[in-house]
Amino acid sequence: MAIKGGKQSTAESLRKTRTFGKIRCHNPSCMERIAPEPGSDHAKCPTCGMEYRLFWVNDNLPRIRGPVWDVNRELAERTFAEKQAAAAAKKTNKGGK
Amino acid sequence: MALNRKIAYINLTTGEVKIKPIPLEVRKKFLGGRGLDAYLLYNNTKKGCDPLGPENALMISGGILTATCASATARTHVMAKSPLTGLLGSANMGGFFAPEMAWAGFHHLVITGKAEKPVYLFLHDGEIEIKDAANIWGKTTTDSQWAIQKELGDEEVKSCVIGPAGENLVAFASVMTGVKNAAGRTGMGAVMGSKNLKAVAARGTMDIKIAHPVEAFENNKKFIDQITSAKVNQTQGSLGTPFIWGATNSWGGLRTHNFQYNQLENADDIEPERIDEIATETIGPYHMAGCFGCQVHCRAQYRIPSGPYAGKYDEGPEYTSLGAFGAEIGCRSAETLLTGNHLVDQFGMDNLETGSLISWAMELYEKGIITDKQTDGLELTFGNDEAALEMVRRIAYRKGFVADALASGGIPATEKFGKESFDYLVQVKGMSNLHSDERATPALALNIATASRGSDHLRSRPAIDLYHLPEKVLRKIYGSPIPYDGPINSEQTSYEGKSWMVFWQENVYMGVDCLGICKYHTTFLGATLPNFEDWPKVIYYNTGLEFTPEELWTITERCNMLERLFNLREGLERNDPVKGDVLNHRYHDEPCRRGAPDVIGLYIDKDKFDTMVDELYQYKGLDKNGRPTKKTLKRLGLEDEPSHLV
Numbered sequence: 001m002a003i004k005g006g007k008q009s010t011a012e013s014l015r016k017t018r019t020f021g022k023i024r025c026h027n028p029s030c031m032e033r034i035a036p037e038p039g040s041d042h043a044k045c046p047t048c049g050m051e052y053r054l055f056w057v058n059d060n061l062p063r064i065r066g067p068v069w070d071v072n073r074e075l076a077e078r079t080f081a082e083k084q085a086a087a088a089a090k091k092t093n094k095g096g097k
Numbered sequence: 098m099a100l101n102r103k104i105a106y107i108n109l110t111t112g113e114v115k116i117k118p119i120p121l122e123v124r125k126k127f128l129g130g131r132g133l134d135a136y137l138l139y140n141n142t143k144k145g146c147d148p149l150g151p152e153n154a155l156m157i158s159g160g161i162l163t164a165t166c167a168s169a170t171a172r173t174h175v176m177a178k179s180p181l182t183g184l185l186g187s188a189n190m191g192g193f194f195a196p197e198m199a200w201a202g203f204h205h206l207v208i209t210g211k212a213e214k215p216v217y218l219f220l221h222d223g224e225i226e227i228k229d230a231a232n233i234w235g236k237t238t239t240d241s242q243w244a245i246q247k248e249l250g251d252e253e254v255k256s257c258v259i260g261p262a263g264e265n266l267v268a269f270a271s272v273m274t275g276v277k278n279a280a281g282r283t284g285m286g287a288v289m290g291s292k293n294l295k296a297v298a299a300r301g302t303m304d305i306k307i308a309h310p311v312e313a314f315e316n317n318k319k320f321i322d323q324i325t326s327a328k329v330n331q332t333q334g335s336l337g338t339p340f341i342w343g344a345t346n347s348w349g350g351l352r353t354h355n356f357q358y359n360q361l362e363n364a365d366d367i368e369p370e371r372i373d374e375i376a377t378e379t380i381g382p383y384h385m386a387g388c389f390g391c392q393v394h395c396r397a398q399y400r401i402p403s404g405p406y407a408g409k410y411d412e413g414p415e416y417t418s419l420g421a422f423g424a425e426i427g428c429r430s431a432e433t434l435l436t437g438n439h440l441v442d443q444f445g446m447d448n449l450e451t452g453s454l455i456s457w458a459m460e461l462y463e464k465g466i467i468t469d470k471q472t473d474g475l476e477l478t479f480g481n482d483e484a485a486l487e488m489v490r491r492i493a494y495r496k497g498f499v500a501d502a503l504a505s506g507g508i509p510a511t512e513k514f515g516k517e518s519f520d521y522l523v524q525v526k527g528m529s530n531l532h533s534d535e536r537a538t539p540a541l542a543l544n545i546a547t548a549s550r551g552s553d554h555l556r557s558r559p560a561i562d563l564y565h566l567p568e569k570v571l572r573k574i575y576g577s578p579i580p581y582d583g584p585i586n587s588e589q590t591s592y593e594g595k596s597w598m599v600f601w602q603e604n605v606y607m608g609v610d611c612l613g614i615c616k617y618h619t620t621f622l623g624a625t626l627p628n629f630e631d632w633p634k635v636i637y638y639n640t641g642l643e644f645t646p647e648e649l650w651t652i653t654e655r656c657n658m659l660e661r662l663f664n665l666r667e668g669l670e671r672n673d674p675v676k677g678d679v680l681n682h683r684y685h686d687e688p689c690r691r692g693a694p695d696v697i698g699l700y701i702d703k704d705k706f707d708t709m710v711d712e713l714y715q716y717k718g719l720d721k722n723g724r725p726t727k728k729t730l731k732r733l734g735l736e737d738e739p740s741h742l743v
Contacts, residue, residue: 009628009631010573010574010577010628010630011323011620011626011627011628011630011631012323012625012631013573014624015323015326015625017570017625018326018327018328020328024564024565026344026347026348026693027348027693027695027696028348028537028565028588028590028695028696029588029590029695030693031565048694050693055336057331057332057335057336061328061331061332063332063340063343064343064347065343065347065368065370066343066346066347066364066365066368067347067348067693069362069363072362072692072693073362075693075694076349076691076692076693076694076697078694079695080690080698083697
């Protein structure tokens, strides 16, 4: 019968993978786990430099409320310029061949 | 027992009501809720029927688990051919209506015809009355519900209703119950309005017999623990769905200014934590409410803090309202956001479609495609909060050229605004996109392009793709109940393996919609929430029906295929820009300009996207054109549809 057996389902078995007290950097290819000081309202990613404002749902559950806007903008503008320059260089090289 | 609930056919033209049992054979093939409604829609409508004509069939239903001992069986599903898209119309909502309908003896209603004058239906203990709604017509959604309770002399009566938008046949009018629970997408409120049907009210005292009550309760305790211990649901219970908006805006996954940007900078005042600080009776652990039988409690309550509507009570705002009256229109004011949310709730209009179309009109206005003369002097610019709210009012009552055009839906409006306007309409199958930007997330882009009711996040979105879960965890989740050893990738910006994730999610969401439970109780926003492997027990203990996880998977595939058959019958073609499985050109042509560094410059590669669609079609058993093969229809037992079994 379909319901027999005490084996854990996948969802139940994955409970042990839950982590508390940490956030993940929102930068997609970074996704570094960051463990902010309990109760702190800011956190910086040690890997990519993104900075975040925090909210604590409870003592063990921080969440990213949003980025620190000026840091975010500076990083975004720099990256955009770098990517544009790289694309332009690629185009030039291609044209020269 | 739960399976004894009936199906009622109501013809509003003749006043005839037929009540029938739901054959077990049909239950076993389509379960209930959305799946069974898809069967009823396909069997009770004819190709090319007018969505606003009497021949369109309107279904209202609960799931197979509604009102049992299972958790969160609150969802009321509404289905018909959509006046917004001309394809599948389908939406569901929380609250308390579906359980009341079940206690009144009914699980499914099939409503056809058109009443001569405004009416409402009253379902009570196995009977259905068609009652005069003359005194209720014209009222807002909440006033209508309170008026029905007063007329029937019972405060326990629950109703699903339309507001002025539904009466005025706004193509994206909602069906609503309670203050903010909305079956908002695809214009089901307009279908009710076209039938002169103001409301369906229910009051029931009939017993729901549970097959194995002790085991059902014990099993549900485990379910509740699994659900409430998840981080995502703890956060939902504190901040509601706006918590997703804040996180999405953080990395640049949000749609703003009609898809011109992917992040609304300095939007601190409309983050949920800030709303909690400045509005009264608002978001926060002590102000959250829940739907029937749900422990997540994600429904915030608030009073508007200032402005012309100061003190008005409402609920939410949900993620979609933060998009509609925040990011999309370039607004950063909590007052505007909360007021906009209140207005669409009161008028009975889909917040998502409303905000999207207004932001589209704003871009057209700024580009000179819509003129001052056409807006009657209204300066329809991004960041003009008052103009946005004025547009909400005008759309509900179809006042003025622009609002009337928008009220017909995006695609019909392009005929009035001119051909060029279509380029800026961010839609799939005629329905506007969620206020998220999927250019950095191919899996999510595939989801919205191929979802059965048009651009939509609740039909096949692998939201957990954003969590960077380890590959072995992804393999565990996506490799059950059907073994899968193909490619899979933890990177949200990758195209690899995403088509399988979308296929899997499409089936899991169909599953919860058939059961009648909320998506926050399955693998939607949390990776550790119940799905196929967990459902056989809850179904068996509550109804006595036995299924294996694999059988449930096949049922969900079957129901999804039936929705596909309906759409194909009504004109879906793979590459049709209006009715196809395609994205607006901006996804492919305009890279992201804001957000986290890794998001900058990303766009959806057209060739890779087409490959994903090919893969998804293969998993679903469709040919290259998106049509099911004979083999697929036979495997799913759909070769004889429409079969008219009930």
